[in-house]
Amino acid sequence: MLRLYDTRLREVVDIVPVKPGILSIYACGPTVYKPQHVGNLRSSLFPDLIGRVASWHGLQVRFVQNITDVGHLDEESGEDKMIAEAQRRGLSPLEIAREIEALFKADGEALGYRPAMAHPRATEYVPQMIAMTEKLIELGHAYESGGSVWYDARSFDSYGEVSNNRIDELDAGASGRLSSEEESLKRFHADWALWRGVGFTDEAVTFDSPWGRGVPGWHIECSAMSLDLLGDAIDIHTGGIDLRFPHHEDERAQSNPVAGKDVIHHWVHGEHLLSDGKKMAKSTGNVVLLSDVVERGLDPLAVRLFFLTAHYRTQSNLTWKALEDADKRLQVLRRKVAEWAESPSAPVADAYVERVVAAFDDDLSTPAALAALSELVRDPAVSPGSKFETAVKLDRLFGLDLMRHVGQPPPALPAGAREKLAERETARAAKDFATSDRLRDELAAVGVKVADTPDGQAWTLA
Ligand code: AMP
Numbered sequence: 001m002l003r004l005y006d007t008r009l010r011e012v013v014d015i016v017p018v019k020p021g022i023l024s025i026y027a028c029g030p031t032v033y034k035p036q037h038v039g040n041l042r043s044s045l046f047p048d049l050i051g052r053v054a055s056w057h058g059l060q061v062r063f064v065q066n067i068t069d070v071g072h073l074d075e076e077s078g079e080d081k082m083i084a085e086a087q088r089r090g091l092s093p094l095e096i097a098r099e100i101e102a103l104f105k106a107d108g109e110a111l112g113y114r115p116a117m118a119h120p121r122a123t124e125y126v127p128q129m130i131a132m133t134e135k136l137i138e139l140g141h142a143y144e145s146g147g148s149v150w151y152d153a154r155s156f157d158s159y160g161e162v163s164n165n166r167i168d169e170l171d172a173g174a175s176g177r178l179s180s181e182e183e184s185l186k187r188f189h190a191d192w193a194l195w196r197g198v199g200f201t202d203e204a205v206t207f208d209s210p211w212g213r214g215v216p217g218w219h220i221e222c223s224a225m226s227l228d229l230l231g232d233a234i235d236i237h238t239g240g241i242d243l244r245f246p247h248h249e250d251e252r253a254q255s256n257p258v259a260g261k262d263v264i265h266h267w268v269h270g271e272h273l274l275s276d277g278k279k280m281a282k283s284t285g286n287v288v289l290l291s292d293v294v295e296r297g298l299d300p301l302a303v304r305l306f307f308l309t310a311h312y313r314t315q316s317n318l319t320w321k322a323l324e325d326a327d328k329r330l331q332v333l334r335r336k337v338a339e340w341a342e343s344p345s346a347p348v349a350d351a352y353v354e355r356v357v358a359a360f361d362d363d364l365s366t367p368a369a370l371a372a373l374s375e376l377v378r379d380p381a382v383s384p385g386s387k388f389e390t391a392v393k394l395d396r397l398f399g400l401d402l403m404r405h406v407g408q409p410p411p412a413l414p415a416g417a418r419e420k421l422a423e424r425e426t427a428r429a430a431k432d433f434a435t436s437d438r439l440r441d442e443l444a445a446v447g448v449k450v451a452d453t454p455d456g457q458a459w460t461l462a
């Protein structure tokens with residue numbers, strides 16, 4: 001059974017679906033104003049892994065990930081991200097939104113993310129957001145002021161439970177910066193906008209509402225979409241760690257009063273990807289896109305393998321060296337699987353499958369799962385045919401397209417090089433490093449460059 005760290009409960013818990021046999025997952029998706037960098041993309045890996053583990057255990061997965069194409073303010077500048085970028089590029093916000101959404105989906109596919117059941121767009125959910133806002137006013141959790149509607153933060157007793165914040169300790173501006181005109185409309189500094197009627201002039205991205213023309217607030221989007229598409233009892237809600245506050249805290253305060261219960265059963269958050277030791281962020285400029293990785297001749301799934309080498313709740317620092325190493329390791333694994341495929345089939349090595357599944361079940365312990373896979377690769381007691389069947393089965397969890405080279409002729413090598421590679425592998429397994437170094441030099445002399453990975457030797461032709 002899958003166990004995950006629940007941010008609100010602050011412990012690892014069993015994931016027991018509300019509806020037997022079905023696991024519902026809602027993930028906060030991209031704001032589609034600029035291409036998602038690989039940091040953003042890391043935050044979409046662990047919901048994919050949760051889905052894969054759930055499917056492994058026979059559950060039907062209902063996965064929804066939204067597309068924010070209106071209403072997301074930049075926390076530092078206070079500008080609407082979509083509108084500001086549209087002005088910079090001289091395009092309409094929706095033109096940019098559709099372009100970036102298509103890129104996001106293509107990147108997800110290249111990273112082996114299984115498709116979502118739905119990718120609802122904020123602009124197509126405005127009526128539901130308005131209806132929910134009206135309901136919150138009716139319930140006494142929100143108030144209208146100057147053409148905007150504000151959530152009364154103090155009206156929700158358990159505000160702060162997800163992020164461990166106390167409402168009386170929140171600074172003014174903790175929920176993002178607003179103009180002084182908007183700030184003056186609020187009763188309390190921690191209140192946030194459900195509807196914003198001030199400062200929006202672009203007809204194309206404003207909407208009619210009972211409070212006049214304006215735009216929805218960001219947090220209400222995820223409440224409206226998750227309730228509409230997944231119902232009022234959702235097993236798991238995911239997002240990057242930065243979304244704990246205010247986004248998820250506010251979402252919970254909006255959804256629960258409308259549903260009359262705790263809608264989200266488990267909040268699960270992933271840590272950030274760093275680059276140069278700092279959070280990868282568009283505003284910092286230390287961004288790497290998946291297209292940059294491909295331009296360097298690396299496989300996009302090398303990024304996935306690199307992500308898997310760190311636990312999703314730890315920060316991980318991206319370097320080109322680490323991505324290149326992951327790319328080599330992936331090539332090694334795929335070549336081995338193709339070689340094993342040539343041997344007579346043999347039963348799956350159940351002990352390895354159990355170890356890998358146990359690692360995934362244990363709060364998605366992907367480093368342990370990869371370590372078990374590496375042991376399988378090296379284990380002389382398991383026949384190649386059995387290794388093949390085991391790898392095929394486990395790739396449902398890893399998602400690394402390990403079978404890619406099966407049935408393809410092995411790449412051409414200079415005469416004698418294949419034998420030397422095999423000899424070197426044996427020497428390394430026996431820790432005979434003098435022989436392995438001599439063979440590496442001999443291979444280099446005939447144009448075969450060898451590098452070592454946790455799963456064996458990678459080689460390229462010079
Ligand atoms: P955005 O497009 O900015 O709304 O972000 C989309 C998702 O990416 C959110 O879940 C963020 O928490 C996440 N995110 C942003 N920066 C990073 C990062 N450096 N590492 C991991 N996730 C991130």
Ligand code: ZN
Nearest residue numbers: 028029222247
């Ligand atoms: Zn969200």
